[in-house]
Amino acid sequence: MMSNLNIDSVKQRTFDAIVIGSGISGGWAAKELTEKGLKTLVLERGRDVKHVVDYPTTNMYPYEFEHRGELPIDVQKANPVANRCYAFKEDSAHFFVKDAEHPYIQENPFDWIRGYQVGGKSLLWARQTQRWSDFDFEGPARDGFAVDWPIRYKDIALWYSYVEKFAGIAGDKDGLSHLPDGEFLPGYPLNAVEDYFKKKVLDKYGNRHIISARCAHLSKPEPVHHQQGRAQCQNRRLCQRGCPFGGYFSSNSSTLPWAERTGNLTLRPFSVVESVIYDEQKGKATGVRVIDTNTKEVIEYYAKIIFVNASALNTNLLLLNSTSSRFPNGLGNDNGLMGKYVAFHNYSARISAEYEGLQEFTTDGRNPAGGGYIPRFRNVLKQETDFLRGYAAGLSGFRTLERDLSGQGPQLKENLLNPFLGPWHISSHMMGETIPKESNYVSLDSTQKDTWGMPLLKVSVVYDENDHKMSKDFVDQLTEMFTIAGFSNIQAQTNTRVPGNDIHEMGGVRMGHDPKTSLLNKWNQLHACKNVFVTDGACMTSTASQNPSLTYMALTARAVDYAVKQVNNGQL
Amino acid sequence: MQRRSAIKNLMIIAGGIAILPSCAKDKEKGKASIQLNNLNIDAEQEKLLAEVSEAFIPTTDTPGAKALNLHLFVLKMVDDCHDKTDQEGFVAGLSELEKLSEKRFDKSFVNCSVKERGEILKDIENSKNPSGKVFQFYKIAKDRTIQGYLNSKYVMTELIPYELVPGRYNGYFPVKKS
Numbered sequence: 001m002m003s004n005l006n007i008d009s010v011k012q013r014t015f016d017a018i019v020i021g022s023g024i025s026g027g028w029a030a031k032e033l034t035e036k037g038l039k040t041l042v043l044e045r046g047r048d049v050k051h052v053v054d055y056p057t058t059n060m061y062p063y064e065f066e067h068r069g070e071l072p073i074d075v076q077k078a079n080p081v082a083n084r085c086y087a088f089k090e091d092s093a094h095f096f097v098k099d100a101e102h103p104y105i106q107e108n109p110f111d112w113i114r115g116y117q118v119g120g121k122s123l124l125w126a127r128q129t130q131r132w133s134d135f136d137f138e139g140p141a142r143d144g145f146a147v148d149w150p151i152r153y154k155d156i157a158l159w160y161s162y163v164e165k166f167a168g169i170a171g172d173k174d175g176l177s178h179l180p181d182g183e184f185l186p187g188y189p190l191n192a193v194e195d196y197f198k199k200k201v202l203d204k205y206g207n208r209h210i211i212s213a214r215c216a217h218l219s220k221p222e223p224v225h226h227q228q229g230r231a232q233c234q235n236r237r238l239c240q241r242g243c244p245f246g247g248y249f250s251s252n253s254s255t256l257p258w259a260e261r262t263g264n265l266t267l268r269p270f271s272v273v274e275s276v277i278y279d280e281q282k283g284k285a286t287g288v289r290v291i292d293t294n295t296k297e298v299i300e301y302y303a304k305i306i307f308v309n310a311s312a313l314n315t316n317l318l319l320l321n322s323t324s325s326r327f328p329n330g331l332g333n334d335n336g337l338m339g340k341y342v343a344f345h346n347y348s349a350r351i352s353a354e355y356e357g358l359q360e361f362t363t364d365g366r367n368p369a370g371g372g373y374i375p376r377f378r379n380v381l382k383q384e385t386d387f388l389r390g391y392a393a394g395l396s397g398f399r400t401l402e403r404d405l406s407g408q409g410p411q412l413k414e415n416l417l418n419p420f421l422g423p424w425h426i427s428s429h430m431m432g433e434t435i436p437k438e439s440n441y442v443s444l445d446s447t448q449k450d451t452w453g454m455p456l457l458k459v460s461v462v463y464d465e466n467d468h469k470m471s472k473d474f475v476d477q478l479t480e481m482f483t484i485a486g487f488s489n490i491q492a493q494t495n496t497r498v499p500g501n502d503i504h505e506m507g508g509v510r511m512g513h514d515p516k517t518s519l520l521n522k523w524n525q526l527h528a529c530k531n532v533f534v535t536d537g538a539c540m541t542s543t544a545s546q547n548p549s550l551t552y553m554a555l556t557a558r559a560v561d562y563a564v565k566q567v568n569n570g571q572l
Numbered sequence: 573m574q575r576r577s578a579i580k581n582l583m584i585i586a587g588g589i590a591i592l593p594s595c596a597k598d599k600e601k602g603k604a605s606i607q608l609n610n611l612n613i614d615a616e617q618e619k620l621l622a623e624v625s626e627a628f629i630p631t632t633d634t635p636g637a638k639a640l641n642l643h644l645f646v647l648k649m650v651d652d653c654h655d656k657t658d659q660e661g662f663v664a665g666l667s668e669l670e671k672l673s674e675k676r677f678d679k680s681f682v683n684c685s686v687k688e689r690g691e692i693l694k695d696i697e698n699s700k701n702p703s704g705k706v707f708q709f710y711k712i713a714k715d716r717t718i719q720g721y722l723n724s725k726y727v728m729t730e731l732i733p734y735e736l737v738p739g740r741y742n743g744y745f746p747v748k749k750s
Contacts, residue, residue, distance in 0.1 A: 061736060063725040066589055072652040130689060191743025235738045364745035365738040405718065406630045408693050409686075413636070416629070416722060417731055 010302065013389030015041040016265065016304040016567070018288055020185035020273045020318070023120025025536040026309035026550040027251030027259075028163065032560035033307070035262035038567075041301055042259075043290060045273040045310075049095075049123065051229075051252045055242030057091040065090045084501055086111045087124055092240040095123050105445055107460035111500040112313060118269055119252035120311060121503065122549075125238050127248050128394075129169050129550040130373070131160050131500040135380055136274050136544035139433070143388050146341060146436045147512040149541045150522035153180065156249045159554035167249040167553065168225050170233075170369060171214030178377040179211075179546075183221045187212040188369040192361035193397035193424040198372065200485040208377045208481070210395060213369040216550075230256050237366040248368070268295050272452050275322035276306060276331050276532060284531045284572075285331070291452045305531045305572055309556070310440045313548045316342075316442050316508040317457045319534075323353045331518055332526035338509055340441040342461055346391065347430030349471045349494040351478045353487035355397075357423040362399045362421055371396030374428070376545045378473065387469035391432035392545040393478065397424050402435030426487055430474040433545045435466055436507050461499045471495075504548055506540035524559040531572045584692045586641035587724035591648055592739060606644050608651045610659055617666055623682050624669070627689045635726060637717055645720035646713055658712060663708020669696070672706065 016038035019029045026530035031243040084095040097114040115121040126567020134153045140146040164183040172187035217233040230246030259265040270293040279286045285395040287302035320386035322331035378390030401419035444455040475492040515527035566572040592607040604613045627638035673681040728734040
């Protein structure tokens with residue numbers, strides 16, 4: 001794959017398509033483009049990470065880690081942003097960027113969690129995958145914020161099916177109109193306390209559901225998954241290390257090797273895209289300018305179509321940096337809205353409790369889905385609270401092994417070796433929709449640059465009153481639900497996480513009907529530069545409350561299908 | 573690769589992981605047996621800590637703290653994963669423990685009987701004076717000894733096997749009545 005690095009003729013730097021980024025959406029773009037026969041160059045700013053081979057910690061036992069999983073304090077202190085991510089531990093720290101190497105400017109506190117390597121954050125994601133419904137796509141129009149989505153559920157439903165079948169999504173057919181069912185492998189059943197809670201809540205409210213979390217794990221692989229070289233998930237729950245079984249979906253285990261097998265893929269790691277090249281005569285983009293991160297050499301690559309999948313905020317950065325006399329404010333940014341209306345998910349509250357009942361059961365093995373999922377139940381059919389939109393929530397119940405740690409000597413040793421089961425612990429965290437606003441934005445610093453000469457990104461994103469009200473409502477409602485279930489020791493924590501720590505940053509290059517108020521059309525094409533497609537988080541008009549990755553995958557496959565048809569009929 | 577395995581042979585195994593030994597010159601000066609970057613611990617103090625760890629988790633019919641080198645694991649963790657305040661408190665508290673022993677039994681902790689050691693440690697645990705250095709030392713040493721023990725290769729393979737690949741999940745697993 002790396003054989004073409006030293007050639008410099010234009011012809012050999014010319015491809016049918018270029019994909020910027022190899023994470024969850026870039027991997028999909030690569031798979032779809034190469035399968036459709038396009039010679040495709042995938043540019044990744046970080047190093048290569050080969051499936052299994054480059055998962056150095058994947059088969060390590062806890063006692064094989066120098067600090068038993070903990071990171072040395074100097075590493076923690078040197079990386080305050082990464083260190084606030086739950087997954088930044090001794091077994092996975094090598095998949096996170098080091099803060100000092102990749103500075104950005106926080107005009108307000110914002111945790112920008114990044115994984116710069118082939119596969120991006122698809123190695124690290126929490127693997128939760130839910131479809132959107134029209135209650136989500138119609139949100140901005142109904143509630144009067146952002147702009148109307150240019151698509152509806154019917155436009156994407158088949159593409160959800162398409163990506164679900166390939167990625168492998170475990171879940172149950174729950175029959176909920178606001179969380180459409182998909183093409184599921186068997187779901188991971190709720191455990192005793194989660195099931196109990198589900199029944200109690202449904203009895204009381206009738207319209208509040210707790211379902212098995214839908215996740216990108218191979219609970220029962222189909223032939224298409226074996227063809228990818230993946231096997232059944234083995235319930236390790238060590239996913240952040242990279243999975244030797246390919247039990248969960250990542251670019252590394254799935255889309256990229258698939259693309260490689262077509263013979264149409266060229267993958268170039270260590271490639272920061274400085275800008276997209278715009279040709280004024282032709283009225284379209286002709287390629288990209290790449291900085292080799294090792295040599296700092298600038299190299300141009302050319303293609304008919306360009307997919308920008310650099311991750312939401314980096315996509316904003318590189319498009320804003322793609323200036324020309326036609327586009328002095330960034331490629332396709334005629335209306336000046338690029339970088340604005342950035343949104344995220346409100347993760348500002350969580351709640352926990354204990355339950356003394358169901359002592360006759362515990363769990364055995366590990367649940368890769370993580371437990372249950374509470375789909376949004378607020379303001380679904382109509383506005384009913386003093387805040388807009390709503391929140392979904394994760395829910396998990398578990399019993400811990402407890403030990404009497406008092407004293408010393410043979411008795412303590414005996415106690416350590418003979419743990420007993422504690423009560424059930426139940427915990428839930430909110431995932432709230434936030435309202436995209438012009439005042440939540442990213443922009444380029446006019447003077448400061450990084451090691452490669454790229455302008456530093458300034459991030460100015462804050463919670464608003466709607467978020468605070470929603471956070472309070474989550475605590476109130478979950479407290480009520482926990483109380484109804486007879487749970488005790490209910491404890492809520494709020495305002496523990498700053499924006500960005502949800503790792504669901506979205507927007508800035510939003511889709512819409514009107515070029516005056518949006519950057520992308522319904523096919524994820526830049527209104528003003530039709531051969532550039534943006535299908536990562538940057539394209540999102542609103543955020544809904546679902547985990548976003550599945551929607552990026554579906555939008556990407558859909559956009560590639562359209563783009564290739566346009567190429568083939570001479571439109572692009 | 574040969575060089576790597578040579579280095580490996582020189583490593584000290586503490587609870588299942590290899591720790592770099594200090595260099596021979598340091599040992600002559602009575603330094604700790606493992607390489608420490610932040611802690612200033614001499615061989616005597618290391619020996620004292622070994623006895624404290626052993627007092628927490630003694631050898632019975634199965635290996636205890638000393639046999640598993642858990643005191644070296646404690647040193648490694650304090651050296652790498654604790655801040656300056658903890659590190660200073662740890663070292664100062666270790667000295668104070670020795671003073672307590674001298675005051676109470678007129679001898680060094682390492683020369684105390686198992687019973688005497690137990691009494692000294694019990695008193696510290698029951699005092700629960702979190703601002704005191706000796707309690708700060710005690711808490712860190714005890715927590716890290718326990719962590720090192722439960723996460724040691726020996727315990728995780730012989731006594732409470734850790735499953736790297738469970739391959740199953742049952743959310744209604746019946747609890748055996750004891």
